[in-house]
Amino acid sequence: DIQMTQSPSFLxxxxxxxxxxxxxxxxxxxxxxxxxxxxxxEAPKRLIYNTNNLQTGIPSRFSGSGSGTDYTLTISSxxxxxxxxxxxxxxxxxxxxxxxxxKLEIK
Amino acid sequence: EVQxxxxxxGLVQPGRSLKLSCAASGFTFSNYGMAWVCQAPTKxxxxxxxxxxxxxxxxxRDSVKGRFTISRDNAKNTLYxxxxxxxxxxxxxxxxxxxxxxxxDYWGQGVMVTVSS
Numbered sequence: 001d002i003q004m005t006q007s008p009s010f011l012x013x014x015x016x017x018x019x020x021x022x023x024x025x026x027x028x029x030x031x032x033x034x035x036x037x038x039x040x041x042e043a044p045k046r047l048i049y050n051t052n053n054l055q056t057g058i059p060s061r062f063s064g065s066g067s068g069t070d071y072t073l074t075i076s077s078x079x080x081x082x083x084x085x086x087x088x089x090x091x092x093x094x095x096x097x098x099x100x101x102x103k104l105e106i107k
Numbered sequence: 108e109v110q111x112x113x114x115x116x117g118l119v120q121p122g123r124s125l126k127l128s129c130a131a132s133g134f135t136f137s138n139y140g141m142a143w144v145c146q147a148p149t150k151x152x153x154x155x156x157x158x159x160x161x162x163x164x165x166x167x168r169d170s171v172k173g174r175f176t177i178s179r180d181n182a183k184n185t186l187y188x189x190x191x192x193x194x195x196x197x198x199x200x201x202x203x204x205x206x207x208x209x210x211x212d213y214w215g216q217g218v219m220v221t222v223s224s
Contacts, residue, residue, distance in 0.1 A: 034209055036152075043202055043214035044152065050209050087152055091210050095168045096142075096154040 002026050002090050006099030012107045017078045021102045023088035025069045032092040035064055035073045038101075039084045047086075048073065080106075109133040109213045111203050116218035119193055129186040129203030129215055137161075137181040140206035143188045145199035146217075153199075156188065157206065170196075193222045 036044040048064035088099040156177040204211030
C-alpha cells in the first residue's frame with residue numbers, strides 16, 4: 001500500500017499569508033494526487049486534481065505542484081473562508097490512500 | 108446540479124448488517140465510477156470501496172474485504188454498500204463520491220454508522 005505522509009498536521013496563519021501543505025508518498029505516484037478541503041460538519045470538496053489542475057469554481061489562489069513522491073498545495077493569500085482541514089489523496093493505485101490532514105487555523 | 112444523497116445509516120450491534128444507499132441525480136450515473144469513503148469521528152478520510160461504471164469491477168480496502176459489498180443499479184441511479192459482520196471500528200460517517208477520471212469530484216453529505224452494543 002502507498003503511504004501518504006502529510007505535513008504539517010496543524011498550521012496557524014493569518015489572513016493574507018501564503019501557506020504550503022505537503023504530502024510525501026512512499027513511492028512514485030505519477031502525479032495522481034488530489035487535494036481536498038473539508039470544513040467542520042461538511043463533506044470534503046475537491047480543490048486540485050492530478051497535482052496541478054484546479055477544480056472548476058475553485059479560486060486561483062489555490063495551486064498544486066509536485067512530481068514523483070513529493071507534492072505541495074499552496075494558498076497564495078489566505079482568506080477567512082480558507083480556514084479548514086486539507087487532505088491529499090493518491091489515486092495512482094488501489095488501495096487509494098489519503099494523507100492524515102492539515103488543520104489550518106487562524107493565528 | 109449533481110446531487111448524491113446517502114441513506115440507511117444508524118445504530119447497529121456488532122456482528123449485524125446494514126445497507127447504505129446513495130441516490131444520484133443531475134448527471135448520467137451509468138457513465139461514472141463511484142466509491143464509498145468513510146471518516147471515523149474526529150479522524151481522517153479512508154477509502155472503502157470503488158465500483159466501475161457497469162459494476163463489473165469492484166475494489167475494496169483490506170479491512171472490509173469479505174464483509175462489505177459495493178454494488179450499483181444504473182436503472183435506479185443508485186449506489187449501495189452492503190455492510191456485514193460489522194465491527195466497532197467500522198463506526199464512521201460514510202460518504203458516497205463520484206469518480207470522474209480523477210476521484211472524487213462530488214460527494215454526498217454523508218451518513219453516520221454507529222456499531223455498538
